[in-house]
Structure formats: C-alpha cells, structure tokens
Amino acid sequence: MNIVNSAVLDASTGWIILAVFSVVWIFLGWFWGRKAKQLDDFMLAGRNVGMALGIATAMATWVTSNTTMAAPQLALQLGIWGMLGYSLGSVGLMLFAPLAKRIQLLMPAGYTSGDFIRLRYGKFAWRVFLLISLFYGLGWLISLGMAGGVLIHALTGIDYQIGMTVILTICVVYTLLGGLRAVIGTDFLQTIIILVGIVILAWLVIDNVGFEPMHKAVLQERPELLNLLMPAAIMFLFNNLLFGVGEIFHSNVWWSRAFAFRQGVGFKAFLLAGLFWIPIPIVAGFIALATPALGLNVPAADMVGPMVAAKLLGFGGAVLVFIVVFSALASSLDSLLAATSDLVLQDIYRGHFRPQATKDELRKAVRWIVVLLGVITWLLCLPRLTTLASLLYFTGAFVASTIWPIIAGLYSKQASSTGASIAMLTGTVIGLWSYFAIGFYVAALISAVVSMVIVLFSMWYKPDNFEWNILNEQIKEKVS
Amino acid sequence: MMASSGFLSTLVSIALTFTIIAPVVLIILWIKDWIRGQLW
Numbered sequence: 001m002n003i004v005n006s007a008v009l010d011a012s013t014g015w016i017i018l019a020v021f022s023v024v025w026i027f028l029g030w031f032w033g034r035k036a037k038q039l040d041d042f043m044l045a046g047r048n049v050g051m052a053l054g055i056a057t058a059m060a061t062w063v064t065s066n067t068t069m070a071a072p073q074l075a076l077q078l079g080i081w082g083m084l085g086y087s088l089g090s091v092g093l094m095l096f097a098p099l100a101k102r103i104q105l106l107m108p109a110g111y112t113s114g115d116f117i118r119l120r121y122g123k124f125a126w127r128v129f130l131l132i133s134l135f136y137g138l139g140w141l142i143s144l145g146m147a148g149g150v151l152i153h154a155l156t157g158i159d160y161q162i163g164m165t166v167i168l169t170i171c172v173v174y175t176l177l178g179g180l181r182a183v184i185g186t187d188f189l190q191t192i193i194i195l196v197g198i199v200i201l202a203w204l205v206i207d208n209v210g211f212e213p214m215h216k217a218v219l220q221e222r223p224e225l226l227n228l229l230m231p232a233a234i235m236f237l238f239n240n241l242l243f244g245v246g247e248i249f250h251s252n253v254w255w256s257r258a259f260a261f262r263q264g265v266g267f268k269a270f271l272l273a274g275l276f277w278i279p280i281p282i283v284a285g286f287i288a289l290a291t292p293a294l295g296l297n298v299p300a301a302d303m304v305g306p307m308v309a310a311k312l313l314g315f316g317g318a319v320l321v322f323i324v325v326f327s328a329l330a331s332s333l334d335s336l337l338a339a340t341s342d343l344v345l346q347d348i349y350r351g352h353f354r355p356q357a358t359k360d361e362l363r364k365a366v367r368w369i370v371v372l373l374g375v376i377t378w379l380l381c382l383p384r385l386t387t388l389a390s391l392l393y394f395t396g397a398f399v400a401s402t403i404w405p406i407i408a409g410l411y412s413k414q415a416s417s418t419g420a421s422i423a424m425l426t427g428t429v430i431g432l433w434s435y436f437a438i439g440f441y442v443a444a445l446i447s448a449v450v451s452m453v454i455v456l457f458s459m460w461y462k463p464d465n466f467e468w469n470i471l472n473e474q475i476k477e478k479v480s
Numbered sequence: 481m482m483a484s485s486g487f488l489s490t491l492v493s494i495a496l497t498f499t500i501i502a503p504v505v506l507i508i509l510w511i512k513d514w515i516r517g518q519l520w
Binding site: 045046048049050051052053055056059079080087181184188191192195196198199202203206211212214215216219223226227228229262272276278279280282283286289 | 481482483484485488489491492494495496497498499500502503505506507509510512513518519520
C-alpha cells in the first residue's frame with residue numbers, strides 16, 4: 001500500500017512536528033525524572049501521585065491508537081455499536097477502582113501484578129500469568145508501534161519504517177530518562193492535547209458535513225452501520241467490555257499505577273478516569289461515518305480516521321490529527337514500556353535469575369530492559385503484519401482468562417492455585433479457538449466465561465484458605 | 481431497527497459535551513493539587 005501521493009502534509013512538515021514534540025517530551029521526561037534516584041522513584045514515581053495526575057495518566061494510557069485510530073475503523077466496520085462498544089472499554093477502568101483500593105490495602109509495598117499472582121497462587125500460576133501478560137504487553141506495544149508508522153505514513157508520506165522508528169525511539173528515550181515520573185507527567189499534557197484535539201476535530205466535522213447529510217449518505221451506501229440490531233456488533237460490544245476489563249485487571253500498566261498513587265487516590269482516580277473516557281471513542285469514532293457523505297475511498301480500514309480529518313480539514317486538520325494521535329500513541333507507549341519493563345525486572349530478572357540483586361543493580365537493570373523492549377518491539381514492527389484491531393483482539397483471548405483469577409484472588413480466600421492456573425490456560429485455549437472458528441469479536445467473551453466457570457467450580461469443589469497477610473509480609477521481607 | 485439522524489446527533493452531542501468538560505476538570509484539579517503541594 002502506498003499513499004504517499006494522497007498524504008496531506010509534506011514530509012518536511014511532518015519532520016518539524018516530530019522534532020518539536022520529541023524535544024518537548026524528552027526535555028520534560030528528563031526534567032521530571034531528574035530526581036528519580038531511588039528504584040521506587042523510577043518504577044513507581046515515589047508512590048505519591050496525586051488526584052489530577054492520577055486521573056490524567058489513567059485516561060491518557062487508555063486513550064491509545066486503539067481509540068483515536070481503531071475507533072473510527074470500528075465505526076466504519078460495525079457502525080454505531082462499534083463506537084458504543086469501544087466506549088464500554090471504560091467499564092474496565094471504573095471496575096478497577098475498587099480493585100486499586102484493595103491492591104493498596106493488601107500490598108502497600110508491592111511492585112507488579114506478577115508479585116500478586118506469585119504470592120497469591122504460587123509459582124506455576126505466576127509463570128502462566130507472566131506468559132499471558134508479556135504476550136499481551138508485547139502485542140500492545142507492536143500495535144502501538146505499527147499505529148505510529150501507519151499514522152506518519154498516512155499523513156506525511158514518510159516511510160512506515162522510519163516513522164515507527166522515530167516514535168519508538170522518542171518514547172524509549174524519555175521513559176529511560178525519567179521512568180514512571182516522566183510517563184505520568186507527560187501523560188497529563190498528552191491528555192489535555194488529546195481531549196482538546198478531538199473536540200476540535202469533531203466540531204469541524206459536524207460543521208462541515210452535518211448530521212443530516214451524514215446520516216442520509218450512510219443510510220444509502222452503508223445502511224448496516226445504522227442497524228441497532230446488528231448481531232456481530234452486539235457481540236462485539238460485550239466482547240469489548242470483557243476485553244477491556246481483562247486488559248486492565250491483569251496488566252501491570254494499571255497495577256503499577258495502583259501502587260504509585262498516594263493512599264486514598266486510587267479509587268477516585270480510576271472511577272473519574274473511566275467516566276471521562278466513556279465519550280472519547282464516540283467522539284473520535286463518529287467522524288468515520290462521514291466517509292460516505294464525503295465520497296472518500298478508504299484503502300485500509302485502520303486509516304479512516306486520519307484520512308477523514310485530512311480530507312475535511314486540509315493542512316490544519318492534518319496537523320491537528322497528527323498531534324492528537326502522536327500524543328495518544330506516546331502516552332500509551334511510554335506507560336507500556338515502563339510497566340512492562342517493571343514486570344520483566346521484578347518477575348523475570350529478579351524473580352527468576354537474580355533474587356539477591358540489590359536496589360542499585362535493579363535500578364541499572366531496569367534501564368537496560370527499557371532499551372531491550374524498545375528494540376524487540378522495533379524488530380517486530382518492521383513488517384506490517386496485520387491490521388491494528390485484529391492484532392489487538394488476538395490478545396483478547398489471553399487477557400480475559402485472567403479476569404476471574406484476579407477478582408477471586410483479591411477478594412476470596414477460597415480461590416486456589418490449581419483453579420486459577422487451569423482457568424487461565426483453558427480460557428486462553430478455548431478463547432483462541434473461538435477467535436479462529438467464530439471471529440475476533442467473541443474471543444474475550446468466551447475466554448472470560450470459561451475461566452469464570454472453572455474458578456467458581458474450583459472454589460466450590462476444593463476451596464483454599466489463603467492468609468491475606470502473606471501478600472504484604474513476603475514483599476516487605478524481600479524489599480528489605 | 482435503524483438509528484435515526486436525531487439519535488446520532490444526540491449521542492454525539494452528549495459525548496462531545498462530556499469531552500469538553502473533562503480537560504476543564506483536570507486543569508482545576510491540577511491547580512488544586514499544585515496549591516496544596518500534592519501533585520506527587
């Protein structure tokens with residue numbers, strides 16, 4: 001696919017925007033991270049993050065390429081339910097609010113989601129969980145890296161590989177300089193840019209096309225997009241809800257925030273972030289419904305958002321959408337790099353190879369891990385393997401299988417190691433089968449249901465009697 | 481059952497309103513945290 005000729009911005013404008021934002025993010029990453037001398041400062045921003053930064057980082061991390069690029073794509077594929085289904089991704093953020101409170105209560109000295117699984121369910125379940133979590137983390141990183149390359153190519157004609165390399169490099173550099181403090185600080189600014197940007201874009205689409213002509217054109221050319229009883233779209237809605245819950249409940253991106261927020265902040269921050277997130281996929285997605293009215297021929301579904309903005313708004317619109325999606329990508333890429341490197345450090349490096357490592361050694365190792373993750377992501381992004389949404393939904397079968405082991409593990413003494421391990425493995429396998437046999441829109445749904453049945457059955461058939469203080473005391477011993 | 485033009489415009493207008501409110505609330509909270517020295 002080559003859309004160089006249809007790119008609205010010339011490559012030199014693209015390079016100027018990239019250069020300006022690279023300097024800003026890297027400077028801020030250094031500035032906010034310069035005091036991060038201790039391991040807890042680098043990994044968890046000193047465990048003292050306040051309400052405003054807490055809400056913004058949760059929102060910014062959850063507003064990714066998936067929202068700004070795949071929401072229009074899903075609106076074009078699944079219509080109104082595609083947008084609404086995407087907005088149900090916010091349920092995961094809101095449901096994580098009580099979990100964040102519980103996590104801080106049970107594990108005030110914790111570092112990663114892996115810590116919880118290891119202490120709660122033992123080593124086998126921990127390894128199964130790590131496989132799922134790292135696969136998902138890498139899948140999300142690849143999806144974001146590819147989105148960066150696609151965006152830059154779509155808007156400026158700059159080669160996909162070069163654009164993807166630049167975005168990855170910027171995020172690796174400022175995460176390296178400031179750790180989670182840099183990530184959370186830049187997330188606040190990126191949230192404001194994203195929100196203001198998509199409001200302007202949506203406003204201009206309404207002003208230029210209007211609801212009535214947009215509706216009339218969709219009704220004539222793609223009536224199925226307005227069908228409120230489209231079966232695949234309704235399945236997608238529930239699937240996306242569970243996928244979002246699975247992503248958030250298991251991922252260290254969110255657990256690291258639960259550990260990083262000041263006492264009393266976690267619950268409110270996640271709840272408000274979820275509420276503020278609900279409308280974003282609708283606002284970002286509905287512009288795709290303007291394509292029939294505009295007579296726009298979209299060569300690849302995941303490029304519909306940037307193409308509509310560029311077609312409608314010309315140079316200014318192209319610059320705006322470029323900045324918005326660049327901010328959305330950076331805010332998620334940096335979070336994922338930081339959280340995945342924490343998971344690799346704590347659960348692979350320290351957990352499997354260097355249990356006696358000092359904090360000094362770990363502080364150095366975490367920086368190498370950030371670079372290594374960046375390089376691996378770059379290598380896997382080089383060939384553009386699949387469309388963004390299908391890659392992302394492939395991981396749905398994996399993450400949804402962790403929902404019930406995590407909920408049960410946090411709230412019930414009866415949840416057992418065997419039940420959790422079998423639930424994660426079986427849920428993943430059957431979810432993957434349904435992905436290929438039925439479709440991407442049911443993988444998470446089926447995986448979550450299978451996992452739930454197994455966890456509940458195991459709690460009834462052979463209940464455990466877990467001691468909650470193990471979660472706190474063993475971490476304290478290890479840290480000291 | 482097809483969504484009407486009115487349904488579409490109401491849905492998007494509500495979503496747009498909340499998206500406008502969100503950054504305002506975030507900036508107010510930031511100022512509040514900053515004054516109290518509780519940003520992080």
